[in-house]
Amino acid sequence: MLNKSHLKQQLLDTLTKQRDIAFSAASDAHNDATHEQSVAETQYDTVGLEAAYLAHGQSQRVAEFDTMINQLTAMSLRDFSEQDEVAIGAVITLDGSQQFWLMPMCGGYKLEGGKIVVVTPLAPLGKMLIGAEVGDTLKNGKVITGIA
Incomplete structure (x- = not known):
């Protein structure tokens, strides 16, 4: 018998792990962007700027994972029968x-x-x-x- 609660938990575990990785990457990029060695010495020195863009992108990924985790957590699961039409959750x-x-x-x-x-x-x-x-x-x- 298919256990959708188990599937939901597997998906939540995967999303949480990926969120943690993205959060760590965002923190690292933020630290790189604000480090004293990242201050531009010339107009062509873009290390700090690039790290800031990376930190922003990783922060957006964290927010996307948070949204998916919250939606999935709030989602109620139902069982379908052979007579039902396919719908969300099937x-x-x-x-x-x-x-x-x-x-x-x-x-x-x-x-x-x-x-x-x-x-x-x-x-x-x-x-x-x-x-x-x-x-x-x-x-x-x-x-x-x-x-x-």
Whole structure:
């Protein structure tokens, strides 16, 4: 039986680890940008400026991870039956083996050792899945063989 709470926790753990890495990179870049050796000595000396841009970019990544973590934490999970249409939160099986978790964020992440791939409604596959049902053949020739 598929445990979506376990999948959610795997995804949260992955996002948290990546957020921590981005936070550390932002801190390092900020320290580099504000270090006394980063002060420009000539108009062509851009080490401090480049470090500041990097710090800003990494800080934006941290904010994006925070947003995804908060959205995922607040998201309630539901079980789907074979009679339901595909919607956000469904785990869809294609051709009896490939599994995708349709989520509003985190597209491309792999869970359960790569057995389940997160896909968003903005992705081409996600667009094909929304509203489909078990037994439907998608535009890519894949058949929906299960939903949970």
